[in-house]
Amino acid sequence: MTLGSYLRNARERRRERDRTYSLRQVALRIGVEPAYLSKIERDVVPPPSEGTIRRLARDLEEDPDLLLAMAGKVSSDLQAVILQRPRLFADLLRQLKDAPDHAILTVVREVRDGDW
Amino acid sequence: MTLGSYLRNARERRRERDRTYSLRQVALRIGVEPAYLSKIERDVVPPPSEGTIRRLARDLEEDPDLLLAMAGKVSSDLQAVILQRPRLFADLLRQLKDAPDHAILTVVREVRDGDW
DNA sequence: AATAGTGTGTACTATGTAGTACACATGACA
C-alpha cells in the first residue's frame, strides 16, 4: 500500500463520520493547496516533506512514523539519535536487521525497565 | 570537527607515507573533479552524496558511518532497516536515546549471542 | 628555464524537492 492510497483511505473513512474531512478542508487545516493534497493522495507527486506528513498525521490521527515510512523517510528525530553515536547504532541496527519482532520488543522492554 | 577538515587531515596523514594521496589523485580515484574535492575538504560546499562519501571512505580507509554522520546523513542501509519496521525501531531508538554507551553495547552483544 | 603536478576561484548546469496558482468539470442541495 502506498502513502497516497493509505491517506485517501484514512481520510474517507473519517469523512463518513465527520463532514469536515473533505480534501479541501484537510488541505486548508494542514496548510497546503487542495490540488497538491489531491496529487499526494493519488501518488501523482513524490511524497511531501516530513513537516507536511506530520501535519497530515496529526489531522488524521495516524502514526507519523508509519506515514513517514510509507514515504520512504526516517523521522528526523530518529536520525538525530543515530547521528549522535553513529557507530554504536549502526552496529545495533545491523544486528537487529533480521531479528524477529518479539526479540526487538524484548530489547525495548528490557531497556525501558533497565536500571543503568 | 567538520567533515571537510577531518577528510583533509586524514588524506594529508596518509600522504606523508604514500605520495598517491594528493587531492588530485584521490579525486581521480573516487571519480570527482579535483576542484570539487578541494571544496569538500574546505567545507565550501555542502557535504557530497552518500555514494561519494562511501568512495572517499574506501579510498582513505575510514569508517563510512562516521563520515556520513559528520555529513549529517544516516547510511541508506540503516534507513532501510528502520523502514521495514518503523514503529518497532522508532520505539527502540527513542528508548536508547539517552542510554549510556555501555548499555547499548550490552544490547548489541546480547543480540549477537542471543539464540532466537 | 621549462614543465609537471599541486590546490583553488569562478561560472555554469542538470536534476530533485516541495510546493503554489488558477481554471475547470462534476455532483449536491436548497
Added chain:
DNA sequence: TGTCATGTGTACTACATAGTACACACTATT
C-alpha cells in the same frame, strides 16, 4: 436552476542537491 463545494488537470516557481569545466597561481623537479 442557480450556487456551492468537491476533486483534479495544467503550468509555473523557488530553492536545494550534486556536481562539471576551465582557467589560474604556486611549488617542485629536472
